[in-house]
Amino acid sequence: MQQLKLPLFTPERLPAKPYCTDDLGFGLQIRPLSIAQKCRHIQYNHPVRRYWLIFDIDRMYASESWQGIVAEPNYTIINKDNGHAHLVYCLEVPVYLHGNVSRKALKFVAAVEAAYSKRLDADEGYIGLIAKNPLHPDWKVLRGPDWAYELGELAAWIPKPELAKAKRSRRSAIQGLGRNCTLFESLRFWAYRNINRTAWVSPRAWERAVEDEALKINASFEPELAWPEVYATVNSVATWVWDVLRGSQKDYIARTHTSEVQAVRGKRGGEASGKARRRGTPLEHDREPWIAEGISRRTWFRRRAAEAQNAEGTLFDPGEAGVK
Numbered sequence: 001m002q003q004l005k006l007p008l009f010t011p012e013r014l015p016a017k018p019y020c021t022d023d024l025g026f027g028l029q030i031r032p033l034s035i036a037q038k039c040r041h042i043q044y045n046h047p048v049r050r051y052w053l054i055f056d057i058d059r060m061y062a063s064e065s066w067q068g069i070v071a072e073p074n075y076t077i078i079n080k081d082n083g084h085a086h087l088v089y090c091l092e093v094p095v096y097l098h099g100n101v102s103r104k105a106l107k108f109v110a111a112v113e114a115a116y117s118k119r120l121d122a123d124e125g126y127i128g129l130i131a132k133n134p135l136h137p138d139w140k141v142l143r144g145p146d147w148a149y150e151l152g153e154l155a156a157w158i159p160k161p162e163l164a165k166a167k168r169s170r171r172s173a174i175q176g177l178g179r180n181c182t183l184f185e186s187l188r189f190w191a192y193r194n195i196n197r198t199a200w201v202s203p204r205a206w207e208r209a210v211e212d213e214a215l216k217i218n219a220s221f222e223p224e225l226a227w228p229e230v231y232a233t234v235n236s237v238a239t240w241v242w243d244v245l246r247g248s249q250k251d252y253i254a255r256t257h258t259s260e261v262q263a264v265r266g267k268r269g270g271e272a273s274g275k276a277r278r279r280g281t282p283l284e285h286d287r288e289p290w291i292a293e294g295i296s297r298r299t300w301f302r303r304r305a306a307e308a309q310n311a312e313g314t315l316f317d318p319g320e321a322g323v324k
Helices: 103-120 151-155 160-168 176-194 203-219 227-256 259-279 289-293 297-315
Strands: 019-021 041-043 049-057 075-079 085-096 130-132 139-143
Touching: 019 130, 049 103, 075 130, 085 103, 085 130, 085 151, 103 151, 103 160, 103 176, 176 203, 176 227, 203 227, 289 297
Parallel strands: none
Antiparallel strands: 019 041, 041 130, 049 085, 075 085, 075 139
C-alpha cells in the first residue's frame, strides 16, 4: 500500500533516528527515519528542538474536541476502533529547549501548551515522546491547515488572563514543556552553586553529578520526562557551567593571584600609603593614633583632655585678663 504524503510531516521537521514501534507492548526502538516512518507509532520531536505540539484525547469523538475553543489541528490522527485521537500542531519556528534560547519565550510556549491541554481536556499523563504516525494506514487522518502555525496564532485563541494564569500554574510547571523549563531552571541553579564547591577531577565526573541531580528532579514529575530530553538538559547545563563558570573563575585566579601580580599590588599599596601621608590623608594610625603611641584609647583621650585644660589655663588666665 502506498504511503500517504503530508506536506508538513517532512524529514526537516523530524528526528533523523526517531523512536518507533508497531506495538507499544513490545517497547520502543531507534531506527533511521526511512524505516521509522513505516511504523504505527513514531517520535515527532527532537530532544532539543520541537516543531510539534501534540495532545492525547482519550475519549469518543476526540476529533471534534477542538472546535470553537482552540485552533484547528494540522492533523487529527484517529484510532478507528474507539475514536480516540492525537491532535497535532506544527510550528513554523521550532522551539529550542536548550542552549542559547530565551527562557521567557520557552515559558510562553509552555503556557500556551498548558492552556490548550486544559481546554481540550487532554490526557495529563501523556509524555509526548511518541504519537500515532499519520503516514500509517491503521489510523484515520483528518487534515487541517497545510501551513505551519506561528506561535502567536495559537496563543490568540487563549484570553490573556487565562494565558497569564497558565504561566503561573503549578500544573503547567510539571506537564509538557513546563517540565523541561522546570528541569532546566532547577538544574542550572544547582550547578551554579556546586561547580566550585568541589574539586571535580574531570568534566565527566562533573557531568555524572549533574546527571544524578537531574534524575532526582525528574523523579518529582508525574509523568517523568523521557531520558533523551533529560540527557539533553544534563549535557547542556553541565557543558556550559564547566566551560564558562569553572573555566572563567580558574582563569581569573590564574591571572590575578600570581606572585608577580601580588608583588606589584603590594608595591602600589605602599606607594599609595606614602602619598596619602604626604597629602595628609588620614590612614589607620592617623585615625587611631593611640595605636601608634602604644597606649589604650581611653588613656590617649584622657591625656588629650588634660593637655587641652592646661593649654586653656595658660592662654586665658583670669587674673592677667583683668577679670575679677
